[in-house]
Amino acid sequence: MFELCHLKKTYYPKKGVPVEALKGIDLKFGENGLVFILGRSGSGKSTLLNLMGGLDNVTEGEIILDGVSSETFTARDYDNYRSSYLGFIFQDYNLLPELSIEDNISLGVEVTGKKLKNIEEILKQVGLEGMEKRKPRELSGGQCQRVAIARAIAKDPKIIFADEPTGALDEETGEKILHLLKELSKEKLVIVVTHDREFAKEYGDRIIELSDGKIISDTEQTV
Numbered sequence: 001m002f003e004l005c006h007l008k009k010t011y012y013p014k015k016g017v018p019v020e021a022l023k024g025i026d027l028k029f030g031e032n033g034l035v036f037i038l039g040r041s042g043s044g045k046s047t048l049l050n051l052m053g054g055l056d057n058v059t060e061g062e063i064i065l066d067g068v069s070s071e072t073f074t075a076r077d078y079d080n081y082r083s084s085y086l087g088f089i090f091q092d093y094n095l096l097p098e099l100s101i102e103d104n105i106s107l108g109v110e111v112t113g114k115k116l117k118n119i120e121e122i123l124k125q126v127g128l129e130g131m132e133k134r135k136p137r138e139l140s141g142g143q144c145q146r147v148a149i150a151r152a153i154a155k156d157p158k159i160i161f162a163d164e165p166t167g168a169l170d171e172e173t174g175e176k177i178l179h180l181l182k183e184l185s186k187e188k189l190v191i192v193v194t195h196d197r198e199f200a201k202e203y204g205d206r207i208i209e210l211s212d213g214k215i216i217s218d219t220e221q222t223v
């Protein structure tokens with residue numbers, strides 16, 4: 001359902017030489033499963049996630065979504081893709097500190113033009129029952145990440161992208177977050193960027209490794 005063909009990204013800084021961050025990526029993804037993208041700092045992980053998430057433009061190549069090429073996407077198609085099709089989870093949670101948990105989650109849904117349906121059910125799913133009125137500062141890091149996950153799943157996306165979602169958490173809390181993502185991946189495609197090989201081995205259905213803008217290994221050969 002989701003495919004990358006010869007994807008390339010070159011950054012052109014105002015000063016200095018161009019940086020070839022991705023040098024030709026071919027990948028196919030299924031409907032569900034927990035996929036890890038592994039690689040050292042600078043290998044191109046965030047760039048790949050940003051391109052797949054429609055947050056940045058590709059330099060060359062295409063993304064194919066349910067048979068439709070990104071080459072034919074209008075700006076509006078991209079907006080729809082980002083807001084209805086995808087959910088994002090970041091290392092630093094990206095919550096609005098002044099808003100309650102409930103408002104943080106409902107704002108995430110309203111940008112898609114939908115209404116938040118059952119907050120109790122969603123909070124239960126991430127283990128935060130009864131906390132809808134709390135503010136982010138009244139929560140631990142692990143709980144904040146659960147709110148961010150709740151916000152991502154509340155709009156019922158098909159794909160969830162997470163960039164180093166456990167990067168700011170201690171190991172035990174990180175492990176719980178991965179359990180939660182694993183559970184979600186039974187129904188959705190969950191793509192997680194990390195440099196933590198142990199977590200990837202323990203939880204991943206598939207591990208794709210990047211080095212210097214290229215795929216150097218993939219536990220599932222699909223292309």
Ligand code: ADP
Nearest residue numbers: 011013019021040041042043044045046047048
């Ligand atoms: P990772 O997430 O694996 O650490 P990135 O995707 O952030 O790697 O970066 C890949 C390469 O692209 C690195 O060499 C980085 O310096 C470069 N890069 C990333 N973003 C930019 C940018 N906006 N402008 C110029 N170079 C960039």
Ligand code: MG
Nearest residue numbers: 042045046047
């Ligand atoms: Mg990164």
